[in-house]
Amino acid sequence: MNKVYIQSAAHISAQKPLSEEWMDNPVVYEGDSVKSIDLNYKEYLAPNVARRMGKLLKRALVCARMAMKRAKVEMPDAIITATGLGCIENTEHFLDAMTREGETLLNPTPFMQSTHNTIGSSIALDIKCHGYNSHYSQKHTSFDCALQDAFIQFQNGKIQTALLNAHDESSSVFDSILQHIDCWHFENGGFKGETAISMALGNQPTPETLCRMEDMMICYRPTMPVLQKELQKLLERNGLTIHDLDAVFIGVNGNAENDNVYYACTETLFPNLPLARYKHLFGEHFTMSGIGFYVVATCLQQGRLPEHLLLAKENPAKQVKCIVLYNHSENRDHSMILLSNKK
Amino acid sequence: MGQRIVVSGIGIVSALGLGKESTFRALCEGKSGISSIQYLQTEHAHFPVGEVKLSNAEMMDMLGIKSDTPHTRTSLMGMIAAQEALEDAHISQNERIALANGITVGGMDKTEQYYLDFLSNHSCDEYIAIHDCGACSEMIADHFGELFNQLQTISTACSSAANAIMAGAMLIKNGRADMVLAGGTECITKFHLNGFNTLMILDNEPCKPFDANRHGINLGEGAAYVVLETKEHFLTRNAELILAGSQQKLKPLAVLSGYANTCDAFHQTASSPDGEGAYRAMKQALETAHLQPSDIDYINAHGTGTNNNDNSESAAISRVFGDKIPAVSSTKGFTGHATSAAGGLETVISILALQHNFMPPNLNFSTKPDDLPFTPLTAGRQASPPLQHVLSNSFGFGGNNTSLLFSKYGDDE
Numbered sequence: 036m037n038k039v040y041i042q043s044a045a046h047i048s049a050q051k052p053l054s055e056e057w058m059d060n061p062v063v064y065e066g067d068s069v070k071s072i073d074l075n076y077k078e079y080l081a082p083n084v085a086r087r088m089g090k091l092l093k094r095a096l097v098c099a100r101m102a103m104k105r106a107k108v109e110m111p112d113a114i115i116t117a118t119g120l121g122c123i124e125n126t127e128h129f130l131d132a133m134t135r136e137g138e139t140l141l142n143p144t145p146f147m148q149s150t151h152n153t154i155g156s157s158i159a160l161d162i163k164c165h166g167y168n169s170h171y172s173q174k175h176t177s178f179d180c181a182l183q184d185a186f187i188q189f190q191n192g193k194i195q196t197a198l199l200n201a202h203d204e205s206s207s208v209f210d211s212i213l214q215h216i217d218c219w220h221f222e223n224g225g226f227k228g229e230t231a232i233s234m235a236l237g238n239q240p241t242p243e244t245l246c247r248m249e250d251m252m253i254c255y256r257p258t259m260p261v262l263q264k265e266l267q268k269l270l271e272r273n274g275l276t277i278h279d280l281d282a283v284f285i286g287v288n289g290n291a292e293n294d295n296v297y298y299a300c301t302e303t304l305f306p307n308l309p310l311a312r313y314k315h316l317f318g319e320h321f322t323m324s325g326i327g328f329y330v331v332a333t334c335l336q337q338g339r340l341p342e343h344l345l346l347a348k349e350n351p352a353k354q355v356k357c358i359v360l361y362n363h364s365e366n367r368d369h370s371m372i373l374l375s376n377k378k
Numbered sequence: 379m380g381q382r383i384v385v386s387g388i389g390i391v392s393a394l395g396l397g398k399e400s401t402f403r404a405l406c407e408g409k410s411g412i413s414s415i416q417y418l419q420t421e422h423a424h425f426p427v428g429e430v431k432l433s434n435a436e437m438m439d440m441l442g443i444k445s446d447t448p449h450t451r452t453s454l455m456g457m458i459a460a461q462e463a464l465e466d467a468h469i470s471q472n473e474r475i476a477l478a479n480g481i482t483v484g485g486m487d488k489t490e491q492y493y494l495d496f497l498s499n500h501s502c503d504e505y506i507a508i509h510d511c512g513a514c515s516e517m518i519a520d521h522f523g524e525l526f527n528q529l530q531t532i533s534t535a536c537s538s539a540a541n542a543i544m545a546g547a548m549l550i551k552n553g554r555a556d557m558v559l560a561g562g563t564e565c566i567t568k569f570h571l572n573g574f575n576t577l578m579i580l581d582n583e584p585c586k587p588f589d590a591n592r593h594g595i596n597l598g599e600g601a602a603y604v605v606l607e608t609k610e611h612f613l614t615r616n617a618e619l620i621l622a623g624s625q626q627k628l629k630p631l632a633v634l635s636g637y638a639n640t641c642d643a644f645h646q647t648a649s650s651p652d653g654e655g656a657y658r659a660m661k662q663a664l665e666t667a668h669l670q671p672s673d674i675d676y677i678n679a680h681g682t683g684t685n686n687n688d689n690s691e692s693a694a695i696s697r698v699f700g701d702k703i704p705a706v707s708s709t710k711g712f713t714g715h716a717t718s719a720a721g722g723l724e725t726v727i728s729i730l731a732l733q734h735n736f737m738p739p740n741l742n743f744s745t746k747p748d749d750l751p752f753t754p755l756t757a758g759r760q761a762s763p764p765l766q767h768v769l770s771n772s773f774g775f776g777g778n779n780t781s782l783l784f785s786k787y788g789d790d791e
Binding site for chain 1: 420450452516526528545549554556569570575576639642654778
């Protein structure tokens with residue numbers, strides 16, 4: 036079976052954009068809703084390209100271009116995108132006007148940019164890529180589904196390169212609705228963030244390669260025995276045992292209901308393994324596991340796990356070579372991704 | 379060549395009615411499901427649409443769902459079509475199956491209804507968490523208890539269901555699922571009716587795909603799914619059913635012999651004049667099936683009835699098939715354009731065509747444009763010799779183009 040390498044990543048998020056500075060000097064936030072640190076997009080996108088684009092599309096284009104540049108890939112074989120809600124600002128704009136002002140005199144632009152696949156197709160349009168182009172919207176496992184699609188196509192030899200994207204934005208209406216129902220309520224420094232990340236994947240290691248993805252699995256509403264069995268199968272088919280793992284990254288976000296699932300499951304699935312987190316730096320949103328994937332890849336590339344990512348400081352990880360990224364979506368979908376520093 | 383992916387069950391709900399029998403009957407009789415708006419609340423009541431002729435309450439009643447359960451029209455239609463497909467494939471409650479579901483607007487029908495409530499009071503809060511596409515798939519999966527052990531929602535606008543079917547096949551080929559229920563569901567919403575209206579691509583009259591005087595789309599709605607598995611898995615499962623005395627020897631309904639997804643990369647909402655994305659999708663679908671253009675007996679076209687799509691698609695068909703273009707029809711004149719579900723509806727229609735050797739007509743076609751390289755079927759036609767290979771096109775906004783290829787399951791297999 037063909038292997039999959041993460042060749043590059045570029046993010047615009049709550050941390051310093053297009054940078055790995057969060058490894059040593061993370062930006063720390065108070066408050067439970069954080070906007071991404073935007074770039075001056077005029078420096079990156081020509082006016083005729085950025086015209087009519089909302090902030091998510093601008094972020095998406097800059098991340099995609101940067102990830103391809105860093106990986107020295109000009110034309111990926113596939114563009115696969117994850118988004119929980121798509122360009123929600125445009126959706127709200129159209130919905131708000133339709134509801135408040137009636138069904139005449141509506142502007143088509145927000146509608147045109149409201150479909151979720153606007154993101155990946157805008158990237159394709161930007162580079163004139165006729166290859167495979169798909170979009171996944173499966174709540175908090177949207178990214179995991181997109182990654183699995185890419186992984187399968189690499190394994191089958193259908194593609195040699197892919198651009199993988201994860202994008203979600205906040206908006207005033209989205210924020211006030213979440214607040215209204217007290218959803219996504221966070222404590223202990225957790226917050227709602229925004230996601231914009233692109234990663235170039237390839238089937239050959241290069242000098243730029245961050246790490247290798249070994250395998251993954253996604254499972255809907257598993258019982259604990261099923262989850263144990265699936266983990267076992269995942270390790271076995273990659274010639275690994277639980278002792279080969281150096282750490283487990285989990286999607287704890289400061290919401291007790293969400294976090295307790297992780298603590299209960301990891302206690303059974305990964306006893307004695309160091310636990311690490313990433314959402315305390317980047318926040319929570321539907322496609323945040325894409326950022327988690329990048330965080331793990333960066334740790335593997337640098338061969339270290341900064342202390343501020345660890346959940347229990349008394350149990351630090353040794354040099355990291357093999358990590359599991361474990362996420363769940365409202366305790367329904369559970370996903371495990373296996374990454375290593377092998378080349 | 380790898381394993382053969384077979385279709386072992388189909389289920390459909392559309393303007394043509396509930397289930398494959400009523401769908402096929404309507405296709406044979408040339409009876410369109412498009413009519414004036416009955417269920418959607420909109421200022422644009424003059425547009426003809428292909429609504430499913432059931433209220434949400436009637437669907438909930440059929441499904442045995444309590445009337446106070448939060449729901450969306452998209453998920454209810456999805457449940458009805460899923461149930462038919464699962465029964466058709468004789469899937470028992472003890473099996474575990476994946477769901478690959480195509481959706482774009484998700485719970486927008488409820489969000490547009492309760493939007494101001496969401497912002498001002500707590501009367502409709504339970505609809506907030508079921509707005510997104512993923513939630514819609516979860517509702518459909520959960521209706522069947524523990525049956526579904528994997529879930530993915532694909533959102534590529536009007537090619538969503540076709541891409542879900544392709545994604546389902548890839549899951550099986552990679553050994554990540556034994557069986558997949560794949561397809562899509564979408565209800566008409568005020569949101570996208572208005573969206574298409576702002577783009578001025580809705581026809582005030584019944585739509586006329588490929589006709590010289592076509593003026594656009596009639597929106598439709600519905601849900602349709604297929605059950606996919608490998609031929610070996612199907613045969614083993616069937617043998618077990620026979621041993622248990624519960625079943626006769628069954629035959630797969632069709633083979634999913636080819637598929638391809640490409641991007642037109644031309645414009646956010648318009649298709650390229652030379653149909654580059656569509657051309658590549660059809661060409662690559664043929665390649666994955668190891669078939670030649672001359673092997674195709676019938677094309678179920680995307681054929682929306684917009685000037686732009688039909689020009690682009692026919693240019694692409696001409697590029698792939700040259701001067702030997704097979705029989706072509708768009709069935710949008712029957713169902714309307716059911717957006718995310720369209721690829722599912724047309725997959726089921728293509729499989730019914732293969733099963734019955736019947737090619738449905740392209741309704742409302744009367745005047746051939748000078749530059750149209752073919753004349754679509756103006757009347758339903760029994761195929762002779764029998765249909766072997768059928769191509770189904772689904773194209774979406776953003777140039778997300780997908781072609782699926784279905785072949786007859788041979789008697790000697």
